[in-house]
Amino acid sequence: MAVAHIILLKLKPSVTEEQGHDILEAVVALKDKIPDVMESVHLGVNFAARAKGFTHGFTMVFKDKAALETYDKSPEHIKVVQEIIRPNIDDIIAFDYEIEDYSIPRL
Template structure:
């Protein structure tokens, strides 16, 4: 399994409602791309308070690297990615992405 972790530092003017709409758009992609196992998204509630402005994020679990590639090249993912970049502080600089293999 591949765990795709995305943290977003949204611009101050972006409302929680807009962010939730973006996350709902993300969840709709699940039905479009084979190999997506789960999607979780939301706002940090960490008691440690060390998010450094990355207050929102999501995790997508994929069956394998091929499923992640299908997701990355899917037009709905590209459209959502452009919206995330447009709403992040500094564009792409306001987004962190990690892809971690998870042993079975």
């Protein structure tokens, strides 16, 4: 069963818009650096007032839990987290769930 991996980032106030963009580019590049595990990645900058200070986010869809685990343990992912994400954030939320059949919109 497919798995959604949602990450919300609260960037430090000192992080520039360009640096925020660079973080998102590093995340999306992981799709090609870790082949055959990630089905899709969607990312962007928050515009809602109710985000409690979280500024950037992304959602990745993986084939299954094993693919997510492969991604989590990959050196490429670890490097992006340690060198690019963590030094630039004040907080992070991770939320993973299996995508159930009833998630499909019904008309």
